[in-house]
Amino acid sequence: MALDTEAGVASIFDATKFKIIVIGVLAALAGLMSGLDIGVVAGALEFFARQFDASTVAQEWVVSSMMAGAAIGALAAGWMAHVLGRKRSLIAGASIFVIGSLGCALCWSIPSMIVFRVVMGLAVGISAFTAPLYLSEIASENTRGAMVSTYQLMVTVGIFLAFLSNTYFSYSGNWRWMFGVAAIPAALFLTGVLFLPYSPRWLIIQGRHKEAREVLLSLREDPLEAAKEIRAIREQLEVKQHGFALLKSNPNFRRSLALGIMLQAMQQLAGINIIMYYAPNILSRAGFDATSQMWCTAIIGLVNMLATFIAVGLVDKWGRKPILYIGFTVMALGMAALAMLLATDMSSQTSQFIAVFLLLIFCTGFAMSAGPLMWVLCSEIQPMQGRNLGISVSTLTNWLTNMLVGASFLTLMNTFGTSGTFWLFAILNASFIVLTFLFVPETKGMSLEVIEKRLLDGVKLRKLGR
Structure with missing residues (x-):
């Protein structure tokens, strides 16, 4: 009987660890999408410039416009993460990833490409702020460093995959597919984010303490650990932000x-x-x-x-x-x-x-x-x-x-x-x-x-x- 109980507890622990890993990977896919958007322009730029006879300055604008969008997205992300929540902000970022990728693939001029590169940048900026924040709030104290580091690692994975994709499509010179193919993982990312739990910290900020407790109980192996974490979050939230x-x-x-x-x-x-x-x-x-x-x-x-x-x-x-x-x-x-x-x-x-x-x-x-x-x-x-x-x-x-x-x-x-x-x-x-x-x-x-x-x-x- 004792062995059966121990086996049951072990299976619960394994299921909890697996759930945290799945959630972490899904959220870190924001980093993969950011890496794809950062890396794709390296291969597509020459073919795009040749088709639209883009000058040196125009090419620089195509490259840098994404960072302008990312700066705007990073500024907006703080407000979005607080008001809409981390999960909804990730959903917004994933949706913008899809729109930006398809827009760049279907663009009809240099200005239209710059506009959709700004859109892609908005998604990168929102994700760069929100995903590490969400991961740090979902992870336990012992796994927080690894979970947050996963985001940065996924950025480099995305850049590498973009370079591989660019190489494949370079034989035909099809720069539209270089941009458009990123919409596929973006759509998968959007679908996966819909099933993520809300951040327990954000739920507590909103006064939804019962939901926060339920989320933490599903993500922690020890109920006492979950209760301790809720108390720590409440104490930390008493320190108000007075940055300005x-x-x-x-x-x-x-x-x-x-x-x-x-x-x-x-x-x-x-x-x-x-x-x-x-x-x-x-x-x-x-x-x-x-x-x-x-x-x-x-x-x-x-x-x-x-x-x-x-x-x-x-x-x-x-x-x-x-x-x-x-x-x-x-x-x-x-x-x-x-x-x-x-x-x-x-x-x-x-x-x-x-x-x-x-x-x-x-x-x-x-x-x-x-x-x-x-x-x-x-x-x-x-x-x-x-x-x-x-x-x-x-x-x-x-x-x-x-x-x-x-x-x-x-x-x-x-x-x-x-x-x-x-x-x-x-x-x-x-x-x-x-x-x-x-x-x-x-x-x-x-x-x-x-x-x-x-x-x-x-x-x-x-x-x-x-």
Whole structure:
């Protein structure tokens, strides 16, 4: 009888774990969709530009318009997540993904493409804010880090799959299918989101305590754990958000806000998205033919995805700053070596393979460091009362800087040459090593409460942690 009882309890635990995994995967599909939308333009741009005779500036607008939409979506997402709820916001994002993908596939002019790229960006911005928030509120304390990291991992998976899809359709030059095929996983994502439970935290905010308890009981193996979590949520919600008041009255909060802005600007100015958006163009200037450009781009996407596991595995062992030092050093050296190589004759296969290798080195440096770690740091350095504002501002900075890079890269290459442009990014990455030393704290093993206390006590930014 006892064995039967134990077996029954074990089966309940297994069912609960399976349910959490399914919910986590469904919500993290928002990251996959974001990755697909980020990656698709790299392969489609050349074919689209050829059909509509798009100028360099027009191509930059096609690329960067998505980031403009993402900035707007990120701003709107905070209000949507609070008023409509996390689940309904994800449904809205999934619906917009479908509309944007089909719109880009069916567009009839350069302006129409830009409009639908903005629509796709809205979905990316909403999802980038809402999905990690939802995952963190659904997951237990012991699985929260892994669940939230799944979103960032799925972004890299989406970019890789977009590069593979681009390669397949590049043989026919069918850029419409490159965009349109993303509507299929978007529709599946929309269908799956409909079956997700509401966030228990949002339900408590709405005063729907009974529903919140039912959701948590279905997601936790121990009813006592669920009850403890509900009490913790209620206590935390007593800390009201006063971000704008804190911004005006507290110079220490202004310091953390400025640090968050700097971290996200560093992430984007490192240059990763010139690779994600313009890899075929760069490879073309390195002497690759059209087919080789697409396959090499797919390999770059694969390395970007796999290298993300390095950060996930080492961030809590080595710490944030050592990994950032390594990452920015690798990126600076990779960009400098590529700049020197591109200044030479690129007609030999040896030079071309070295160019791809250097791009892979750069992507590895980014994916293991600045890619995921800037998001981790931005979530750790903001005090509780100003956390919503702080994270919203840093996220907006990310998309605006992303847009700046996407809207200027081709012009930079036409003005300074390919080699000169890569020297610029090499110098930027070298300067980020200095900025990391001067301003970035080491927060490994530090509680958020201790970091906040040290910040508000006026401790120097670089000494907030250990």
